[in-house]
Amino acid sequence: MAAYETEVLIIGGGIAGTTIARELSKYKTDAMLVEKEMDFGQGITKSSSTIVNQGCNVVTFRPEYHNSRLVWAGMPLMEPLCKELQVPYKKIGSLTLFKNRAGMRRPNKLLSRFDEWSKKYLPHAKPLQLIDNDTLHNWEPNISKDFIGAVYDPNIAITDPVRLTIALAENAGQNGIGIMPDTKVLGIATGTEKFVVQTNKGTIKSRYIINAAGEYVVKIAREINADDFVLYPVKSYMAVLDKKVGNLLAHMVTSEEHGTVNPSVHGNLFFGISPGSQRLGKIHDHATDKIIADAALEHARKLVPAISKKDIINSWVGFIMYRNFEMGWHECSVGVSRWVPRFINASIGFPGICAAPAAAQEVIDLLAQEGLQLAQNPDFNPNRKAAPIFHELSDDEKRQLIASDRRYGQIICRCETVTEGEIVEAIKNGARSLDGVKFRCRPGMGRCQGGFCGPKVTRILARELGISPEEVTKKGDGSHYALYKSKELLEAE
Amino acid sequence: MNLQGMDIDVAVIGAGPAGMAAAIKAREKGAENVLIIERDTRLGGLLHQCIHNGFGLLYFGENLTGPEYSHRFTEKLLDTGARALLETMVLRISGEKEITAVNRRDGLFTIKPKSIVLAMGCRERSRGNINLHGTRPAGVLTAGTAQRLVNIEGFLPGKKIVILGTGDIGMIMARRLTLEGAEVKAAVEILPYAGGLIRNEVQCLHDFKIPVFLQHTVTKIYGEKRVRAVDIAALDANNNPIPETKRTIECDTLLLSVGLIPENELSTAAGIKLDPVTGGAVVNEARQTNVEGIFAGGNVLHVHDLVDNVSWESEIAGEYAARFAGGKKPPAGQITLKAGRNIRYVLPQIISGKNNVDLYLRVREPQKKVIIKMGGIQVGKTIPGVKPSSMIKLDLSAEDQQKFKRNEIVIDCLTKGD
Numbered sequence: 001m002a003a004y005e006t007e008v009l010i011i012g013g014g015i016a017g018t019t020i021a022r023e024l025s026k027y028k029t030d031a032m033l034v035e036k037e038m039d040f041g042q043g044i045t046k047s048s049s050t051i052v053n054q055g056c057n058v059v060t061f062r063p064e065y066h067n068s069r070l071v072w073a074g075m076p077l078m079e080p081l082c083k084e085l086q087v088p089y090k091k092i093g094s095l096t097l098f099k100n101r102a103g104m105r106r107p108n109k110l111l112s113r114f115d116e117w118s119k120k121y122l123p124h125a126k127p128l129q130l131i132d133n134d135t136l137h138n139w140e141p142n143i144s145k146d147f148i149g150a151v152y153d154p155n156i157a158i159t160d161p162v163r164l165t166i167a168l169a170e171n172a173g174q175n176g177i178g179i180m181p182d183t184k185v186l187g188i189a190t191g192t193e194k195f196v197v198q199t200n201k202g203t204i205k206s207r208y209i210i211n212a213a214g215e216y217v218v219k220i221a222r223e224i225n226a227d228d229f230v231l232y233p234v235k236s237y238m239a240v241l242d243k244k245v246g247n248l249l250a251h252m253v254t255s256e257e258h259g260t261v262n263p264s265v266h267g268n269l270f271f272g273i274s275p276g277s278q279r280l281g282k283i284h285d286h287a288t289d290k291i292i293a294d295a296a297l298e299h300a301r302k303l304v305p306a307i308s309k310k311d312i313i314n315s316w317v318g319f320i321m322y323r324n325f326e327m328g329w330h331e332c333s334v335g336v337s338r339w340v341p342r343f344i345n346a347s348i349g350f351p352g353i354c355a356a357p358a359a360a361q362e363v364i365d366l367l368a369q370e371g372l373q374l375a376q377n378p379d380f381n382p383n384r385k386a387a388p389i390f391h392e393l394s395d396d397e398k399r400q401l402i403a404s405d406r407r408y409g410q411i412i413c414r415c416e417t418v419t420e421g422e423i424v425e426a427i428k429n430g431a432r433s434l435d436g437v438k439f440r441c442r443p444g445m446g447r448c449q450g451g452f453c454g455p456k457v458t459r460i461l462a463r464e465l466g467i468s469p470e471e472v473t474k475k476g477d478g479s480h481y482a483l484y485k486s487k488e489l490l491e492a493e
Numbered sequence: 494m495n496l497q498g499m500d501i502d503v504a505v506i507g508a509g510p511a512g513m514a515a516a517i518k519a520r521e522k523g524a525e526n527v528l529i530i531e532r533d534t535r536l537g538g539l540l541h542q543c544i545h546n547g548f549g550l551l552y553f554g555e556n557l558t559g560p561e562y563s564h565r566f567t568e569k570l571l572d573t574g575a576r577a578l579l580e581t582m583v584l585r586i587s588g589e590k591e592i593t594a595v596n597r598r599d600g601l602f603t604i605k606p607k608s609i610v611l612a613m614g615c616r617e618r619s620r621g622n623i624n625l626h627g628t629r630p631a632g633v634l635t636a637g638t639a640q641r642l643v644n645i646e647g648f649l650p651g652k653k654i655v656i657l658g659t660g661d662i663g664m665i666m667a668r669r670l671t672l673e674g675a676e677v678k679a680a681v682e683i684l685p686y687a688g689g690l691i692r693n694e695v696q697c698l699h700d701f702k703i704p705v706f707l708q709h710t711v712t713k714i715y716g717e718k719r720v721r722a723v724d725i726a727a728l729d730a731n732n733n734p735i736p737e738t739k740r741t742i743e744c745d746t747l748l749l750s751v752g753l754i755p756e757n758e759l760s761t762a763a764g765i766k767l768d769p770v771t772g773g774a775v776v777n778e779a780r781q782t783n784v785e786g787i788f789a790g791g792n793v794l795h796v797h798d799l800v801d802n803v804s805w806e807s808e809i810a811g812e813y814a815a816r817f818a819g820g821k822k823p824p825a826g827q828i829t830l831k832a833g834r835n836i837r838y839v840l841p842q843i844i845s846g847k848n849n850v851d852l853y854l855r856v857r858e859p860q861k862k863v864i865i866k867m868g869g870i871q872v873g874k875t876i877p878g879v880k881p882s883s884m885i886k887l888d889l890s891a892e893d894q895q896k897f898k899r900n901e902i903v904i905d906c907l908t909k910g911d
Contacts, residue, residue, distance in 0.1 A: 239621075240621075244758070244761070286628050286629070286717065287626065287627045287628045287713065287714075287715075288626045288627065289626050289627075289713075290624075290626055290712075293624060293626060309624065310622065312621050312622065312624060313619065313621040313622065314620075314621040315621065315624070316629060395593070395601055398595070398600075398601045399600050399601045402595070402597070402600040402601060403600060406597040406598075407597070409595050409596050409597040409598070409599075409600055409601075410580065410596070410597050411532065411582035411584075411595065414532070414582065415758075417582075417584065434631075447616075447619075448616050448617070448619055449619040449620060449621055450638075451616065451617050451619055451634070451635045451637065451638045452616065452638075454634070454638055455638065455641055455642055455645075455646050458646075459646075469646065469648060470648055473631065474630070474631035474718075475631070475718065476718070477718070478718035478719055479630060479631040479718035479719050480631060480719065481631055482642055482646075482648035482649060482650050482651075483632075483649060483650065483651045483652065483745060483746075484648065484649040484651070484652065485647060485648060485649070486643055486647045486648060486649060486673060487673070487674075488649065488674075489649065489652055489673060489674030489675060490673065490674040
């Protein structure tokens, strides 16, 4: 088993951990990031609705909440970050719908509250607008006629959280952070001056630990009695619809009681029940169930009646980790453990995508406060070049790309028009599993969910990684795509 | 060959049984330049993975395997001098019949044939389409994907199998996996009867003593990384699971055989109107869509249960596509056919009233001793029994059509004597 020594160890390669790693790579530090899964962003991050949202239209956001302040501070950082890393980012705006005059009281309150808070916390945000019935249905003809108006927030955007997470990990790696996927923390002990962390890849000694383990943040903290907080997992449900109904909406749409429906950067629609439904989940139980799925669909259809069950191509659950849930607060937990010095918990709250950049800056401050010497990294390069995306190119660009590499002429995923060239590039950039390839360049994300391309991507992975196809997994050990060779069971008898 | 701007009479998209039959017929009917475009590495489409027999009983009067059936058409196709482009994906078709496609060799190119036959076939409904609940581990796959894995790729998905849905591919895979040494622990069907052909039910399920759970469904999938078990439960009259009947079956694989969807994304983008019931284009007796010069045949039009009918139907499309390329338009549609009592759909949806036509029908529910009436007039003989999984083929003579008094004719499936 290998032994590693470092100054800072980040546990968790979701949006929180990778943003921290990338922020840390701006300084000359010896740091590592470990992620237990084969790829990044495969926990809470991938269950996100993909919305970049400052949360001002949600009553649970207040200046006195650390979570809210992080989200507000992170909001203006998102677009430049996505641009540097060449990750999709699209401002779509949101519409918070209301039904009648009585329902207008709330929007008015929202507007005045936003005016007051945005001056202090969101100085660059564009003001909210009240949208009348005609404008609303002119903008969004597929919204239920039950709604007579909306609060329009032009600041809301969408991104691809998993691509962002992977890009952050890649960029942090390029700037000197040791990035280790498929590395699971098995135990943490205090040593002389350094923590001693046991993993499946060997021992890592580190002076500082940043616990960004998402769903597992309490479990990791408990390893060394640094769990001076209680988290409550709130289960959320999301479903994705076929691209053929992707044009039903242009904005993110929500109402007080009906969850959200929003376009994705890839042209699908997502719908889901927001955390507002306050549904506590059993932690680590990732099963969808009929009750939550039916409820989500019913809510979505109240917003956009044309949404149909038959257009759902996939669905999943995720967790939002809240503190003090029983008091109706929505709070995160970012700070040095009160009981274990040099151990920083970074459970960043909701929505984590936009809380992450500000949380990462705070974590850097906390490291400095705990004594870490931080000098600027003169070689830091903020830019990361994204791999080509065939179907987004013009015909001429497609021709040029194929001429430069013939594998871009071979379509592997029919639903999402993904080429062999893109898949090979994804593997070159670190994909090791079917999900790794899928979240990087989308084969299997479409309407047939990998029925057509699954065997083909399996072959390409095996070929590029130099393994046999039955060693290929969906998402790491124990998730093999095919378990046996033909005739293998007969020979065993 | 230089593809860009190439002079093509008929372009056929897809070289499965439908595309091959259409291309052959187009050549036979005088189309000079016929080009067939196929995304796979060889001609034949899904027939290659259908290594069981039962193909060609009607078309050839012989019992062939899928590859054998494919081989007959492949040989013939090459003899006709039609040209084939393999490993080539069509990216779009415009309403002006311009096809943009891509492959390694030729890159991205555009052709403008005089007519087009759509023969893209169908795809399987996936887990998301049927809202299957539980976790999302590896080991949940469609029956057709499993068939490809076992018969083409040389792998077994697992050894303890539950199959949801009793479509033909599902039943065939139950037998196939049993023969490979896997244990098929249950075939679960929502309906009170098996979904596919009766011969498959007998030869693939009953002969191999596979436990069949009718009016049941899978209610939950367990396992984080790989399928560990599934819950199944009986359904009440409203198709809701009855909690007391829930049982957990340990397995490592869940196969889905829950229906096929004609693959028409290219068609819709070309402005072709689809029938919401079949999922395929609305066509006339020439199998011409609402876009002049674009024809369709086989499973892209409606899901067949026998490949023989796929071939026959696509020959119609191929013939009229060749004629269109030669400047002859198909007979104008006069009469619209509508599904009536216990009829799910009828194809073609539009007829001219002037030619003998083969009608393809599907019923909604099983029914015994039936007669088919069109506009109140009986067509054909009494049929001993019908079920949704077995397509009914009906000869409709030009003479019969002259009796029709309206330009919208309702087709009913009635119990004899009613």
